[in-house]
Each structure stands twice: as structure tokens, then as C-alpha cells.
Amino acid sequence: MLSFNWLTSCDMTPKQVKALPKEWFELNGFLKIGDNGLVTIMSPNPEIGQNVKTSMPMLVAEELDVDWNDVIVEQAPLNTSVFSRQLAGGSQSIRQGWNSLRMAGATARAMLIQAAAQSWGVAASEITTLEGQLIHEGTGNKSGYGAMASLAAQQEVPEDVVLKDLNDFKIIGSSKKNVDGTKIVTGQPLYGLDYRSENMLIAMIVHPPAFGMKLKSLEGSEAEKMPGIKKVFTIKTHLEDYSLGAFDNDAFNEIAVVVGNTTWEVMKAKEVLKTEWELAPAKKEELNFFGRTVTVETPAGLESSTDHQKVFERMAKKKGKVVRKDGNPEKMFSQAAKIIERTYTCPFLAHNTMEPMNFYADVTPERANLVGPIQTPEIMEGSIAKRLGMDKEKIDIQMTRMGGGFGRRLYGHFMTEAAVISKEMGQPVKLIYSREDDMTQGTYRPSYHATYRAALDKENNLIAFHVKTGGIPESPLAANRFPAGAIDHYMAEEWTEKSNITVGAFRAPRSNFIAGAEQAFLDEVAEAMGKDPIDFRLELLDRAEKNPVGKNNDYEASRYAGVLKLVKEKSNWTAADSSIYRGTAAYFCHNSYVANVLDLEMQNGNPVVKKVYCAIDCGIVVNPDAATNLAEGGVVDGIGHAMYSAITFKDGMPEQNNFDRYRLIRHSEAPKEIEVHFVDNQIDPTGLGEPPFPPIMGAMANALYKATGVRHYNQPFITDKPLAG
């Protein structure tokens, strides 16, 4: 496939004491063993900071049975003949790779044993391994994997390979340092933005300044005369016959391009570009959503946040589409002694990965060599093949380490753009988005709305529950999640409203709003019922476990209760401390359960997050310290977005285009301490990139109420206005 992989650095991390081997022997597409026993393991999936680059090779190394100190990890390029699902998204990498990665290691180990059996003339069943050593007790024969690697590589791949017993794990379940740690802290080239090649040009784009607009004309002659500038032109990311896929948006399909020698020269040339924009017409397009054809209608017009607020007000009064109904909620609400009704909203959000969008492309008539940050390389291979009119076999894709993903880099339009620009220039090109280009491009987290109602009887029992959600342009409803299944009379309904503002998956899509809203509402219900918030949830979960209501309840009540009980215990929930204000929340999404207790202190009249407790059930934890880091990050991320961040609009234009106006959480605003606990079980691992992000927003809202007496219903809480500008 590739003769030289830029992503294989020759730098040795301090832990590797062995010199590089003279020869490598490939046992399968996942690993090769050097003649001196060093092992290179390919990490198949894109790395966005979720550290699969460490944990996926750990699975291989465990079953291969080697010393982790002898392992070198390489980022695999896109290689669909060897790897499946080379995708970062949905918190599925470990969950879906759990068996196949272990099998890859176990198969290679079996081949080494076969080789040793041949070498020593003994039965394979009598050979054992121990961290890179083959041993035959009967004859006293011993060999390092290195000496046996050549013969092992020639073995037939065995069919029936047995995996280790979970209790025999030595690597899985122990904390291993980030395999790129040393490279990161010494500033070595790792990211797409860092990639360079001979003869490479820099390209930047200009997209419409507002949603609902398109390019009318481009006058680039002045820009083309600027120092270092090669060419100014327009491109179309998708051609008219392109059928949109799940990760395509084409609001800004026709864009201006400036190509030059260096970034600063191109940035300066962009400033003197003369562009004219005009209103874009409404569109009706077919989108292929993983095999299902969906019609997407995009309205014309220039939308402002005030328009979106009017949508919320209008839709709040209308009936939605009922998605689930148990019992007779309408009757129970009409008989209720007390009804609690609350409405929650959140704004659009920009992903704002620290590394802006970028990609490198070297397109010739014979080949396309693409290098950069992408969460969906396989999908993009097909998409770019069509766009360039090239066979997929002629396209090479190398995935660089990404400076953040959060779902933004699922949408690889920038990769197509880079390829089209390189083809136009006949030279390698690195396309870079400025922060302003990036933050105003769209692909936002949608703006959501939810109204919750609870009916209580005269004795303050909860007799009915009603949730109605909506969004621009999608609804965040998860009708079958808790508390569905715990309440006899339950209704969930939803509405949507079209928009020409483009949206995309943002860390824990939909959950990233609805969890916080639901968990804040449950807090109010508990308070009205005179119940402790955790005990209230546990009572409902008890009902859901012992005598569930309805069908298809999308959670295991005992595991959900498990994380609540664990966080209650670890936070010493019932210990009274009048200077600490505590909020709790819990949620289940992306297959894992998370419960939080958040402790606030008031300092000089300002709430300060002192400590967060996090209890997680994600099954077997592959790399405990890395998992803890990821959970800590989810907590900080959740608090930050709930408190501070928003994209607002005026006449189609985002009102924030850099970090001076778009606020992200900073050091002093993060919790002073975060304590993470994992439920210890032997359930197959489930995801962790997304689950710790949603619930903390509810815990924050609940703690703020305790501390200030004020409940916040509209994110960001710092302004707490519906879609504040």
C-alpha cells in the first residue's frame, strides 16, 4: 500500500530500550514482530483525543501476550482490506473492536506457537507463552518471539483461536501512558496542520458570510497580484449529480479559493478578495442516510436568533407528534392536584476543535494522496473517488492525529475541497481554515427546546409525566429512555422546524441537551414531592426494574441505579456541609451509564465548582487512567458549554467568529477537583467518549439552584435567556 508512512516517527519513546530490529515480519495486518522481539501494532481508528491509539493496541498486545514496553504503535492508514469500521464516532471504537482486535492478537500468538511447535518438534498444545517468550516445559525449549517471527509469518492462519479468560488480563485493565505523550509534549509534527511535503502550496477558502446566501461573483485580480499568491478561483465541493450522504452538508457548496506559497501571504490576499453574495434559493434534496433515502428541505431566507425564538414560542403552543404513550396521561393530568411545567432551551454550538479544519491533498491523474484529520476516512474515500472521477484503489488516505473531533470531522467536505484544489493546481496543496472560516462554516449542534410536565396527586405522588421536545432542525427526543418505563402514565412527543443553518453531530447528539433538561426537571419534581433527588430516581428505577411500564425501555434499570448508588456512596451524599451546594444528575447514552454529584461553593458571591464526583458503568475499562482523563474532560466540557457557549445569528450571519465573542470554559472555571469511579464488572466494554458529557449539565443546574436559589432553564446559563444574543 504505502512505502513510507510519515506517521511512523523514528523517535523512540523513553520506555523503549531495544534498538529497532534489522527485519520486521508481518503476522497479520494488525501487527509485525521484529527479529529482536519488538512489536509494531497498527492502531486502526482515527485518533481524536479519545486515546484509542493506546487502548486499541492494548487489546492486541494482551492476546498476543507481549511486554507493553516492547510495543511500538503506528497509526494505520485507511485500509479496508484489513480493518473494518475505521471511524471515530458514536463512542463505538472499543465496543466494536473488542473482539476483533483481541482475535488479531490471539491469532498471531497461535501462529508463533505453531512455528515453535514445528521448530522444536513438539505438540503446539504443550507450548505456553509469557510476555513475548515461547516456552516448552517438557524439553526446556525457550524462544523469544523475535527469533520465531520469521517462521511464524509463514504459518497458515489458524481458524479456531481461543481468547484469554478475563481474569488473566495483564495489560487490559492496567493504566498505560498515551503512546504519543512524548511527541506531544516535545512539539513533534503530529497533526494535519503540521503536515508538509515538497512543492506544497497553501490554500484557504472564503465561504458565504451568512446562511441563506451563495456566491454571486468573485474578483480576484488584486489578490492574485499579492506577494506569494499563485491563483484565485472558485470551486464547487459537490457537483450537481452528487447524492448527499449522512455526513454531507452543502450550504456553502460554491466557495472562493486563494492559493499561495505561505499561510500569512494567503491570509493577507484573502483580505483584498472582492466577493459578492446573493440570496440562495430554497432547496429540496435527497439524502442517503445509511441506505435510507431522506428528503431534506432547506428554506430560503436569512435567519436570526429572534426568528428562532419565535419558532420556539409558536411550536410550544402546538401539539407535537406523539412518539410514545403509556397509560392515560391526558386523564391523569386533568385530575392532578398539582402540575409542574418547565421549559428548557439551548442554542446552536460550534464544535471549535482546537485544530481548525484542514487537509493535505496531492492529486495527479494517476493517484490521489490525502493526509489529514478525518473521522470518516472510508466514507470520504468513496465520496472523493466520485468527485475526482477516480478509482478508489488510486486513493491513499493517511489519518493524522486530530486536534479534537467532537463530531465536526465526520463531515469531510474540507477533504473534498483540498482534493479539488490540488487537482486544479496540479500540485500538492494543504487547505487551511482560519478560526473565523471554521466557526462560521456551520455543521452546528442544533438549537433545542423541551417542555416537561409532571402531574402530582393530593399526596404528592407522581402520577403522570409528559415530555415534548423540539428543535431547529431536529428534535432531541429519546422517548424510550428513563423515566419512560418507570411511570404508568407517560407521553413523549416532538416537533421540528426547518432551517438553512447547517447542523451536525456534536458530542452525544441530542443527549447533550435533553439529559441536562430532564435531570434538572427531575430535581424540581423531587423537591415538590419532598424527596431526596437521588432516592427519588432510585425509587423510579426500582419500579422500572421490578415492574416496568411499556415496551422497548432503552436502559437497564439495575445498571442505571448502580451508578447512582455508587456516586451517592463516593460523594458521601448525605453528609451535611452547609458551605457546599450539591447537585446530582445521571444519564444513559452511547451504551454507558454515568452519574454525577457536583459540589459548588460560593466565593465572593460567585459560584465556584469545587468538586465533581463521577460514577461510570462502561463495562470492562481497558485503560483506567486514560478513561478517567476522558471522563474528566467530558465533565469540564459539559460544564463549559452549559454555562458559557453559544452561536447566535443576525440575518443569517453567526454573531461569533472567534474566541473573543464565543466563550469557552477556561482554567479558573473548571472544577478544582474531579473524582471518577468505575463500576467493576465483567461486561464487554462500552463507550466513553460521549457518555460523561451530557449529565453534568443537569448536575450543574441543580447545584446552582441550591447555591443561588435560581433555576436556569436556558443555556448558556451565564446569560440564561432563550437564544440570547
Next chain:
Amino acid sequence: MALFQLNVNGTTHELDIDPSTPILWVLRDHLNLVGTKYGCGIAQCGACTVHLNGVAVRSCQLPISAVGNNALTTIEGLSEKGEHPVQKAWIEHDVPQCGYCQAGQIMSASALLEANPNPSEEEIESAMNGNLCRCGTYTRIKAAIKTASNS
């Protein structure tokens, strides 16, 4: 275009370049030192932090014309092989997630500790507040700075 002599990590470079070019892009595009990162271009995120005579500055807003013969240190020049106490502390606490902001965090932290070897919690937060981390490693960064200050 004008001629400049630039002192980076102890080496002098001669550059014929637009005087308004920010040091960030001089490093990345002209000197092949890509450890210093681009995050915002307006000194709001700290990813581009370098040392100018040992003081942390945002190189995205530092034009080459303003540097003169002052000494610039980048993440690549902080130590020979990652042995700076701050770098070692970062490894000990396994700080990075995506890692993109960390060079800038390390440069801010090392400048802080050079000027103030025993900072309080508030002093750490104040000095580091200009460095964004989108992955939320702030608690680990703080722990690593405390470790480095104790070593």
C-alpha cells in the same frame, strides 16, 4: 519584504520576509518548527505561546519586525529530549487528550514557574487562563504544574 535575523532556540536564522508576518507563521512555514500551533490568530487561545526572553507571549500577534535580536524559545527548544520538569510532569500525569493545545500550555506553565517557582492555585489559574483546552484537561494541567513546581 525585508531582511531579518531571528534567534530561535539558540540558532540565528536569516529571513527575507514580509515584516508583518507573525512569528507563529515564521516558525511554522519558514523554519519548519510546527510545535507552536495555530488556534485562533487573535491571542485568545494560547496555542501559539512561545518565550520571548523567557516571557510567555502569543506568537500569532508578534510580528517579526518587533522581535529584533531578542531570544525566542519554542516548545522544540524547551529541552533536548523532553526532560524539562514541566514536560516530565506532563508525562507523569498523562495530561494530553488530543494534545493540540499542550505545547502552548507547557510554554505558559514553564514561563510561570521560571518567574514564580511556587505559585498558588490562584496564581496558576491566572497565568494559565489564556490557554484554552477544548478537551478539558485543566485539572491534570494544574496537577502537573504543582508537581513540576515541587521538583
